[in-house]
Amino acid sequence: MDHPEHAKQAFPADLLERVAHTIADVEESTGAEIRISIRDLRDAGEADLSLKDLAEKEFATLGMHHHGERLGILLLVLYHERKFYVYGDEGVHSKVHPETWEDVASTLKWHFARGDYEGGLREALKKMEHHLKGKLPKRKAGSERLSDEVVVR
Secondary structure, three states, X not given: OOOOOOHHHHOOHHHHHHHHHHXXXXXXXXXXXXXXXXXXXXXXXXXXXXXXXXXXXXXXXXXXXXXXXXXXXXXXXXXXXXXXXXXXXXXXXXXXXXXXXXXXXXXXXXXXXXXXXXXXXXHHHHHHHHHHOOOOOOOOOOOOOOXXXXXXX
């Protein structure tokens, strides 16, 4: 299957908007704070970082580590490398089975291999919802929220 050359082609604005709505829905039903970061390439100086280290760096770059209840989840996609990583902050990670992230990743892998980028992201979010529902505290009214916008760079 041919894949678009750049992430911005594979993930057009209308697709990202639909995914952002799915993020908002999943956050509302689970209490998690979810961000998706899609990158064409690693930045200079990141070549030697493991996927986990790169995800931790991106997590901090997006300010997700400042969320008080530590309920952040980052889905990092390295488009040209055909790799992705699901990183759950300690407040989330401690509440789910270790295979949760593997289940989310296998969903992404299956869809992305077929060029179904929107389906992959949305199904991955629904898998997160399935695994997290009822396990995290409900969001307090008026609590600070992170953007649902998908970052593409």
